[in-house]
Amino acid sequence: MSAPPSADDGLSPSELATKYGLSVSGARVGLGDYIRQMWGRRHFILAFSQAKLTAQYSQAKLGQLWQVATPLLNALVYYLIFGLLLSTSRGMPHEVFIPFLVTGVFVFTFTQNSVLAGVRSISGNLGLVRALHFPRASLPISFSLQQLQQLLFSMIVLVVIMVGFGSYPGLSWLLVIPALALQFVFNTGLSLIVARMGAKTPDLAQLMPFVLRTWMYASGVMFSIPHMLAEKDVPGWVTDVLQWNPAAVYMDLIRYALIDGYSASNLPDHVWAFALGWAVLAGSAGFVYFWKAEEQYGRG
Numbered sequence: 001m002s003a004p005p006s007a008d009d010g011l012s013p014s015e016l017a018t019k020y021g022l023s024v025s026g027a028r029v030g031l032g033d034y035i036r037q038m039w040g041r042r043h044f045i046l047a048f049s050q051a052k053l054t055a056q057y058s059q060a061k062l063g064q065l066w067q068v069a070t071p072l073l074n075a076l077v078y079y080l081i082f083g084l085l086l087s088t089s090r091g092m093p094h095e096v097f098i099p100f101l102v103t104g105v106f107v108f109t110f111t112q113n114s115v116l117a118g119v120r121s122i123s124g125n126l127g128l129v130r131a132l133h134f135p136r137a138s139l140p141i142s143f144s145l146q147q148l149q150q151l152l153f154s155m156i157v158l159v160v161i162m163v164g165f166g167s168y169p170g171l172s173w174l175l176v177i178p179a180l181a182l183q184f185v186f187n188t189g190l191s192l193i194v195a196r197m198g199a200k201t202p203d204l205a206q207l208m209p210f211v212l213r214t215w216m217y218a219s220g221v222m223f224s225i226p227h228m229l230a231e232k233d234v235p236g237w238v239t240d241v242l243q244w245n246p247a248a249v250y251m252d253l254i255r256y257a258l259i260d261g262y263s264a265s266n267l268p269d270h271v272w273a274f275a276l277g278w279a280v281l282a283g284s285a286g287f288v289y290f291w292k293a294e295e296q297y298g299r300g
Contacts, residue, residue, distance in 0.1 A: 028294040037135045045138050049146040056146075067153045075105040082222040092224060095165045096261045102161050103258060104221040107251045110151045111187050112212050117143035118191025119198035119205045122297050129298035136297045137290050140195040144188040151180070158258070167260040175257035183250040185279040189286030196290045199297055219247040226266060243268040246278040 029037065038045075056067075079101055092100060121139040122129060129136060155176075162168075198204045220228075225248065229239045242248060253275060255262050268274065 028291070031288070031291060034135055034137075034291055034294070038137060038141075041134055041138050044134070045142045045145065048138070049142040049149065052143070053146045053149055067150045068157045071106050071109045071154055072102070072157060074109070075102045078105060078222050092227070093261070096259060099162050099165050099167055099259045100224070100255055100262065101222060102158060103255050104219075104251050106151065106154050106158055107183070107254050108216055108219060108221050108247055109154075110147055110183065111190070111247055111250070112216070113150070114144045114147045114187035114191050115194055115212060116205075116208060117147065119194040119208050121191070121195045122199035123202045123205070126298055136294055137192060137287065140191040140290070141188055144184065144191045147187065148180070148184050162258050167258060172257050176254055179250060179253040179257065179275065182275045182279040185283040186246055186250070189279075189282030189284070192286035192290040193282075196293050199293070215245075215247060218242060219245055219251065221247075221251065224266060240268065244274055246274075246282070249274050249278065 028034075053067075079098065082101075118140040121143050122136065125139055129139075159169075194204065194208065220242065225242050226239060229242075243252070249268070249271060252267050253271060256264065256267055
């Protein structure tokens with residue numbers, strides 16, 4: 001006696017899936033649904049960033065003090081090399097240059113660490129990605145949020161340095177809030193871009209420090225771009241391009257907000273338009289670029 005033929009005989013896998021209401025595990029949803037899923041995971045994103053921030057220095061005896069000490073020590077090293085030995089403080093008095101340098105180091109470190117964390121956010125958390133179903137963009141966004149919280153700790157020291165060198169709180173200090181908000185959106189978008197690239201090519205994490213170091217030297221962290229290039233025989237558009245790069249834009253905005261004596265003449269034209277444009281461009285493009293590869297993360 002042979003078994004009667006099944007009603008499923010001759011159906012392709014896709015037809016069987018349709019018949020029984022099955023869907024691909026981890027399939028990419030529409031962009032609107034993806035954004036709603038992200039909003040639903042907002043508490044996870046915040047808790048994950050706080051846990052990572054707490055665990056970052058848990059093995060060190062000074063603990064969370066390293067959140068402030070690390071960028072401060074970097075600023076000290078750059079001051080010894082660039083401020084004293086190479087005299088990159090051209091055009092700025094001593095009481096302006098040190099806050100200028102420390103602000104640049106703190107603000108650029110915010111972008112730098114967001115990118116470095118983002119490029120490893122998927123490849124470094126494959127166990128979590130493969131074990132749980134959640135929108136993968138939660139990871140790079142959470143790491144960017146972690147870096148923002150770390151910067152806010154550093155701002156306490158930055159305020160002390162400002163006051164110590166004669167820059168006292170004023171209404172201009174309120175400009176730091178929108179400047180940091182725009183920089184956070186830009187950093188998050190950039191983090192999403194490198195997260196997708198790093199998920200496919202893990203070796204990118206080894207290359208990224210060299211790319212970021214080049215970017216740092218081209219962004220005027222340790223020197224004023226207009227004053228430095230004024231002595232060089234370079235076309236004017238070179239100065240404009242360097243000042244319009246996003247890292248320089250956000251540093252200049254925060255320097256202008258905090259430092260007495262750092263005048264508006266040091267800012268490129270339409271600086272707020274550039275800050276907003278970079279944030280919108282990187283934030284939206286990075287989110288869409290990352291979302292388009294949602295099905296690929298954690299596979300293979």
